Amino acid sequence: MKIIQHLKKRPSLIVYTGIIILAIMISNKLGITIDNLGQAWGNAGILWSEMFPPDFSVVTERASWSQTKCTWDADWACSAAIHGLAETIEIAFLATLFGMLLSLPLSMMAAHNLSPIWLSTITRQFLAGLRVLPSLVWALIFVIMFGPGPLAGVLAMTLYTVGYLGKLQYEALEGVSRHPLEAARAMGLPRWQVARYFALPEASNAILSQILFMFEYNIRHGSVIGLVGAGGIGWYLNNYLGVFSRYDRALALIIVIYVAVVIIDQISLSIRHRFMDSETHAPRARWREIIPFFTKREV
Amino acid sequence: MPTPVLSIRQAVIGFEKDKPLLVDVNLDIHPGEIIGIIGRSGIGKSTLLRTIAGLLSPLSGDIDVPSARGEIGYIPQRLGLINHHNVGYNVMMGALARAPFWQTLFSLPGIELRESARSAIEAVGLSDKVLDSISQLSGGQQQRVAIARSMVQQPTLLLADECLGELDSETAKEIIELIQKLAKENNIAIIIVDHNPVRVATFCDRVLQVKGTHIEEVNV
Numbered sequence: 001m002k003i004i005q006h007l008k009k010r011p012s013l014i015v016y017t018g019i020i021i022l023a024i025m026i027s028n029k030l031g032i033t034i035d036n037l038g039q040a041w042g043n044a045g046i047l048w049s050e051m052f053p054p055d056f057s058v059v060t061e062r063a064s065w066s067q068t069k070c071t072w073d074a075d076w077a078c079s080a081a082i083h084g085l086a087e088t089i090e091i092a093f094l095a096t097l098f099g100m101l102l103s104l105p106l107s108m109m110a111a112h113n114l115s116p117i118w119l120s121t122i123t124r125q126f127l128a129g130l131r132v133l134p135s136l137v138w139a140l141i142f143v144i145m146f147g148p149g150p151l152a153g154v155l156a157m158t159l160y161t162v163g164y165l166g167k168l169q170y171e172a173l174e175g176v177s178r179h180p181l182e183a184a185r186a187m188g189l190p191r192w193q194v195a196r197y198f199a200l201p202e203a204s205n206a207i208l209s210q211i212l213f214m215f216e217y218n219i220r221h222g223s224v225i226g227l228v229g230a231g232g233i234g235w236y237l238n239n240y241l242g243v244f245s246r247y248d249r250a251l252a253l254i255i256v257i258y259v260a261v262v263i264i265d266q267i268s269l270s271i272r273h274r275f276m277d278s279e280t281h282a283p284r285a286r287w288r289e290i291i292p293f294f295t296k297r298e299v
Numbered sequence: 300m301p302t303p304v305l306s307i308r309q310a311v312i313g314f315e316k317d318k319p320l321l322v323d324v325n326l327d328i329h330p331g332e333i334i335g336i337i338g339r340s341g342i343g344k345s346t347l348l349r350t351i352a353g354l355l356s357p358l359s360g361d362i363d364v365p366s367a368r369g370e371i372g373y374i375p376q377r378l379g380l381i382n383h384h385n386v387g388y389n390v391m392m393g394a395l396a397r398a399p400f401w402q403t404l405f406s407l408p409g410i411e412l413r414e415s416a417r418s419a420i421e422a423v424g425l426s427d428k429v430l431d432s433i434s435q436l437s438g439g440q441q442q443r444v445a446i447a448r449s450m451v452q453q454p455t456l457l458l459a460d461e462c463l464g465e466l467d468s469e470t471a472k473e474i475i476e477l478i479q480k481l482a483k484e485n486n487i488a489i490i491i492v493d494h495n496p497v498r499v500a501t502f503c504d505r506v507l508q509v510k511g512t513h514i515e516e517v518n519v
Contacts, residue, residue, distance in 0.1 A: 183379030186352035187396045187452060188368035193403055197392060201381050 047247060054252040058236070067149055067235055080240075080249070081256040084226070084233030091153045091225075091232050092218035098154070099161025100211050103127075106162065107169035108195040113181060114173060115191065124170070130163025135221050139230035150231030157218050157225065165214050172206040173199050209272040216268040223257050233257060303327040304456045304488040305351065310360030312343060312350050319358055320346050322512045330455065330486045333478065335499035337492075337517075338509030344492045345376060347514075348458045351490070365455050369396025372454035372487075376461045378445040380433045387429045389444050390416045393451035412451070419450035423477060439470035446477050450485070457481070459491045463498065475502045 007014055027033070062070075063080040068087060070078035077083065109115050110123035133141075138156035146152050176199050184194040200207070226234020233253060240250035307326040313319035320343030328334055336344050349355050351364060352373045364371060372393075373379070380389050394412040395403055402408055408416070420426055423443035433441060442462055449457050459478070463471045479502055482489050493499045499506050508517045 177377065177379075179375040179377045179379035180381050181379075182349070182352070182354050182375050183373050183448075184392070184395075185354060186371050186373030186458070187393075187454075188353075188371065189395055193395055197395060197403075198381060201384050201388070205383060 050247040051251040053248065054255060055246070055248040056252045058240075058249045058252045059256065063236065065239075067231055080236040081233070081253055084236045084253070085256065085260055087150060088222035088226070088232035088234070089219055091150050091157060091230075092215060092222045094154045095157030095161050095218050095222075096211065096215040098158040099165055099214065102158070103162045103166040103169055104200075104207075106166045107173060108192075108199070110166060110170040111173040111195075111199070113176070113178065114195045114199055120170075123166075127163050127166040127170075130159055131167065133160075135160035136224055136228060139225040140228045143229045148229030148231075148235075153222065153225050153230035153232055156230055157221065160221075161214055161218060164217075165210060168210045168214075169203075169207055172203040172210065175206070176202040212268050212272050216264055219264055220261055223261075301329055303329050304365060305490075306361075306363040307351070308361045308363075310350075310362055311358040312347050312355075313358055314346075314355075316358050319512060321509065321514055324360065324514055326507070326514075328456070328488045328490065330488055331482055332505070333482050333489045333491065333503045335491050335493060335503035335506045336509065336514070337494065337496045337499055337506060340494070342509045343512075344509055345460050347509075348373070348460050348490065348492055351456075352458055369452055370455045372449040372452050372457040374445045374449065374457070374459040374462050376464070378441055378462070380441060380444055380448075382433045385430050385432055386420065386425055386436070386444050386447075387416070389433060390420055390447045390451055393419075393448035396452055415453075416447075416451050419447040422450065422480075423447045439466055439474065442466065442470075442474050443477065446474070446481065450481060453485060454487060457487050457489045459489065461492055461494065463491075463493055463495070471498065478502070 058080045059082065060076050060079060062075040062078045063083060066078070066080070066083055070083050072078050106123055106127060110120050110127060112120050114120075115123070135156050138159050139152055142152035142155045146155070173195070180198045180202060181194055184198045189197075222232045223234045223237070226232040226236070227238045229235060229238075233256075237250055237253050237257075240246045240253060305326065305328040307324050310321075310324040311319045312321040312324060324347070326334075336347070338344050346355065350357055351362060352371055353364065354373075381392070391408055391412070394408055394416060398408055398412055402412075420429060423446055425440060425443055425447065428436065428440065433444065436444065445462065463474060466474065475498075478489060478491065481487055491499070491503065496506065496508075506517055507514050
């Protein structure tokens, strides 16, 4: 009786207790038991002993078994880590570039304030469809279609970038003030001109920041898609973990990926801060200067 | 009397048919005429302007406005400038309506359009600010940019919504002079919404007041 009275006073306890009971029931159903965890600890111990110390020869030795040809003379430049990382960055760059080129017009079509409702609804559904599958699954599909290699990686990440970046961009475009758009509409300008010359420049700081974020995201995911054969450093990692069973080298690669991602994160963050620091004093993004005719000396 | 630029007959303005903001609106405006619309906040002045601009449809009645592209200029309450861009870009946007299709496609305004933008910027006294971002300008300078954009557009009807609202009296006087110049030199019909009846009376040819759901001409 005391317990019931106590629970009546603090109803949140019932919720917490319910969640804990539910978690225990689900764990039992999925076979996540203390016995299994104990066994996993044993395997983790074996893996740990084989991983340490990490073998950093992956940074210095030439990897003659790479997917793409390495033409550099220096061995380190053609090592699994450096060659793989360069390939991952190249895949991410191409995927971000192609993704941006495709997503920009799509995001304008998807924005409610720029397109008729039927067009924005269809475009949104299309973008959502691209986001349904993660880039890893797209990579698997393209590896089956085009064979293993960076092409599959670029295509997979381009599709995912279009879906993801398209959503971020149409949200940024919808956040634009209605006043410039109304001034443009009153002029009688067609929709594409309103979007291109009024909405896009107004949202450009946010869009530029999103593109940089996407590039950074693609580099991180570029490491993963290699696991299914779609090129990049992930492919080397997959081979060290699987075919070669060289866990010490795999750990060295993981450390290289970690350091690279941290550096790229910091660079991307500092560049993005330049555009997002403040509403009023954000520096102008130079690529928006579409009128090269105006210079101080001309006027 | 020349043909009116704008002709409104028996128009009902608002968002819901059972709650119209303005009823029985009748109005003719001729080239070169400046009309001031006054009335308290939220009464429907801006909605009337947006309806004339074609951004909203009238609930009923006829609004006969110039239908060709670029014939209507609209300066919204917050001016509708692209804040992250510079003065030159914003003024050039007025030329979009007049530019041939291929120029708008490749962002390459022709010499004539560039010249008209340059002279409009000179006319509003912002030649030294061409490359300055809009967010770096004062309220009065931003108003000048909006007017320069309309100068480049060369509309036959210009609608300005509270464009003198937050300006000090000296700057407001300068902007009024620009508006008068725009109307007389280019023969543009201008409708300007303002909340200051005394100020409006000093430069408008006619003043209309919104009272309740009706609009009527007044002598201020």
